[in-house]
Amino acid sequence: QVQLVESGGGLVQAGGSLRLSCAASGGIFNNHAMGWYRQAPGKQREFIATITAGGSTNYADSVKGRFTISRDNPKNTVYLQMNSLKPEDTAVYYCNAEVPPFEYWGKGTLVTVSS
Numbered sequence: 001q002v003q004l005v006e007s008g009g010g011l012v013q014a015g016g017s018l019r020l021s022c023a024a025s026g027g028i029f030n031n032h033a034m035g036w037y038r039q040a041p042g043k044q045r046e047f048i049a050t051i052t053a054g055g056s057t058n059y060a061d062s063v064k065g066r067f068t069i070s071r072d073n074p075k076n077t078v079y080l081q082m083n084s085l086k087p088e089d090t091a092v093y094y095c096n097a098e099v100p101p102f103e104y105w106g107k108g109t110l111v112t113v114s115s
Contacts, residue, residue: 002026002104004095009109012085016113020080022095022106033098034071034078038091039108045094049080063089085113 008020022034035050049059049069057069068081078095092108 002097002099004097004104004106006093006095006106006109009093009111011112011114014085014087014113014115016085017081017083018085018111020082020093020109020111022078022080024076024078024095024097029071029076029097030073034069035096035098036069036078036080037094037096038089038111039094040088040091043091048093050096051078082111085111087113087115089113 003025005023006020008018010018012018031053033050033052036048037045038048039045047060048063049057049067051057051069051071059067066084069078071078090111090113092110094108095106097104
């Protein structure tokens with residue numbers, strides 16, 4: 001059974017940093033792309049970053065240069081390092097695994113950035 005469990009969210013002041021973690025189980029991790037998405041109140045879920053099995057990364061323009069996605073294959077964990085946080089980064093952050101033809105999602109972790 002595939003499970004993705006996010007952690008590391010919380011309340012931080014603007015300009016601060018947080019590191020989110022996503023622990024994957026169910027044998028899906030090493031060979032598949034993993035990603036982070038977020039959903040702010042009243043808005044649609046949006047793409048933030050993705051990392052392939054080989055380590056190639058891609059970022060949304062809104063976070064490029066501030067957020068870094070990485071993965072630790074032995075630990076079956078993907079991370080999102082978030083620096084220079086802004087109030088508009090406030091959202092529930094979701095971990096995603098692409099296992100064609102399926103997609104898996106975690107339950108999310110809330111990040112709140114105060115001004």
